[in-house]
Amino acid sequence: xxxxxxxxKSYDRHSLERYNASFGHExxxxxxxxSLETVALARGFPGVCIFVNDACNATMIDDLAQHxxxxxxTRSAGYNQIDLAxxxxxxxxxxxxxxxxxxxxxxxxLALILTLGRKTHKAYNRSRExxxxxxxxxxxxxxxxxxGVFGTGKIGRMVIKxxxxxxxxxLAYDQYPNEEAKKYATYVDGPTFAREADIITLHCxxxxxxxxxxxxxxLPYLKDGVFIVNTSRGALLETDKVIxxxxxxxxxLLAIDVYEEEADYFxxxxxxxxxxxxxxARLLTFxxxxxxxxxxxxxxxxxxxxxxxxLGNFAEFxxxxxxxxxxxx
Ligand code: NAI
Numbered sequence: 300x301x302x303x304x305x306x307x308k309s310y311d312r313h314s315l316e317r318y319n320a321s322f323g324h325e326x327x328x329x330x331x332x333x334s335l336e337t338v339a340l341a342r343g344f345p346g347v348c349i350f351v352n353d354a355c356n357a358t359m360i361d362d363l364a365q366h367x368x369x370x371x372x373t374r375s376a377g378y379n380q381i382d383l384a385x386x387x388x389x390x391x392x393x394x395x396x397x398x399x400x401x402x403x404x405x406x407x408x409l410a411l412i413l414t415l416g417r418k419t420h421k422a423y424n425r426s427r428e429x430x431x432x433x434x435x436x437x438x439x440x441x442x443x444x445x446x447g448v449f450g451t452g453k454i455g456r457m458v459i460k461x462x463x464x465x466x467x468x469x470l471a472y473d474q475y476p477n478e479e480a481k482k483y484a485t486y487v488d489g490p491t492f493a494r495e496a497d498i499i500t501l502h503c504x505x506x507x508x509x510x511x512x513x514x515x516x517x518l519p520y521l522k523d524g525v526f527i528v529n530t531s532r533g534a535l536l537e538t539d540k541v542i543x544x545x546x547x548x549x550x551x552l553l554a555i556d557v558y559e560e561e562a563d564y565f566x567x568x569x570x571x572x573x574x575x576x577x578x579x580a581r582l583l584t585f586x587x588x589x590x591x592x593x594x595x596x597x598x599x600x601x602x603x604x605x606x607x608x609x610l611g612n613f614a615e616f617x618x619x620x621x622x623x624x625x626x627x628x
Contacts, residue, residue, distance in 0.1 A: 300370070300617045301325045302346035305333040305353050308566065310597070311374070314606040322610040332562070333359060342366035346613050351375045351593060352562040357385035364389035370622075372612045374605050375596075376453075377532060379505040383628045394612040394624040398453050400601035405457035407595035408500055408530050411554035415526065415589050416441065442466035447496025449473075449512075450503030450531070451480040458500060459484045470496055473503075493520040498528065505532035515540045524551030530595040533559035538578045545585055553582075554589040565592040 304315065307328040319326060327344070331337045333353035339362075341347050347368050349355055355371065360382055363371070372394045373381065386393045414420050417438035425432065444467045448455045451473040459469055459480050469484035472492045480486075487495070499521065503509050513527065514537040521527075527550055529536055538559050544550045558565070560576055574580040582588050596605075608624065616622045 300346040300613045301344050302327070302348050302613060303341040303344040304328045304348040305331065305337070306350040306566065310602060314602040315610065318603065318606040319610055322614050324610060324613055338362045341368060345369050347371045348609060349373050351377060351380060352565060353380060355381040357382045360385040360389060360391060364391050370613065370616045372609050374609050377504055378626055379532060383626065387627060392616060392622060392625050394616070394622045395626055396605050396608040397624055399604035399608060400596065400598060401453040401457040403598040403601040404454045404530055404595040405461050407556065408458050408528055409461055411528055411530070411556070411589060412441070412498060415552045415554050415587070420589060444497040445470060445495050446498045446500065447472065447492050448484060449492070449499060449501045451477050452502065455502035456480050458502060490520065493517070494522065496525065497522060498526040500528040501531045501535050503531060503535070505534050510534050511537040513537065513541065518544045518549060521549070523549060525549070526552035528554045530556040533557040533561050542578060542581055545588065552587050556591045556595045557593050558590065561593060
């Protein structure tokens with residue numbers, strides 16, 4: 300199929316080209332995100348391939364459908380960036396990669412917890428300046444903590460399994476409890492989860508129900524000094540309220556791989572620009588906050604799975620007019 304690939308960075312291009320040898324699609328790579336300014340680039344492409352920060356709202360889908368696009372595949376598991384109702388109205392099929400490597404995100408979540416928990420990011424910077432003082436680098440051990448895993452789908456379950464080796468107490472919360480998770484974690488109700496977790500890690504999708512789930516009303520119910528980890532979607536947190544509670548010490552540590560307004564910043568080198576997002580700039584000033592740029596997925600294993608599944612999605616749709624990984628509202 301003739302496919303326009305948006306938000307294509309060197310690593311996307313490399314893996315898609317490598318695995319396309321067995322699919323034979325005609326791939327055209329565009330580095331910019333899909334947006335009002337770039338949607339014209341996709342005209343005449345039956346297939347459009349996007350990623351997490353591409354704009355794929357009704358306006359974009361109207362334009363794509365009018366100019367011959369019948370299939371949109373996101374190279375991600377999450378698909379909150381896509382207006383599925385608009386796609387259905389136009390008869391455009393949308394597909395995703397349901398599970399390319401839950402373990403990649405899980406291991407990164409553990410890396411964030413261990414980094415902030417043992418201050419290895421600070422130790423690294425100190426050593427580079429020949430400062431080998433260790434005062435101020437005191438950390439904690441996970442075996443002394445209660446970790447709350449919010450959302451026990453593919454990634455949450457892997458986090459629970461990976462955490463189990465550390466000897467911590469693991470609490471879980473999900474509307475649909477899972478038998479595998481129960482081997483290592485105890486499902487509790489929302490208030491118990493909020494009251495007892497020292498560390499809360501979010502692994503639910505962004506939906507109208509979970510939008511700003513940690514907000515001015517819910518944050519006060521958490522433990523004083525709680526450690527929040529978000530590798531799911533930025534808008535699960537109400538950022539200005541998180542900043543407010545970081546200032547009071549209610550939130551003791553924060554590790555985020557995702558940010559509410561990340562689309563304008565992440566995946567770009569803006570180091571020579573004046574920061575314009577005051578909330579992101581404020582978050583980066585806290586010594587107890589770690590920000591990474593939506594990279595929990597970024598392993599060789601995951602990139603291979605993303606490329607193979609995405610290219611397979613296009614091939615299946617071209618062959619049959621359907622796709623097993625299609626998503627609808
Ligand atoms: P999944 O669909 O397997 O699991 C999601 C779980 O969340 C389900 O068990 C569901 O019942 C639960 N859930 C949904 N709404 C809930 C609510 N209101 N309260 C409690 N639980 C709720 O999804 P998976 O694969 O585990 O991915 C989770 C999220 O991780 C994705 O939606 C995506 O946003 C994010 N993600 C982030 C990546 C990164 O690079 N930072 C990479 C891949 C995914």
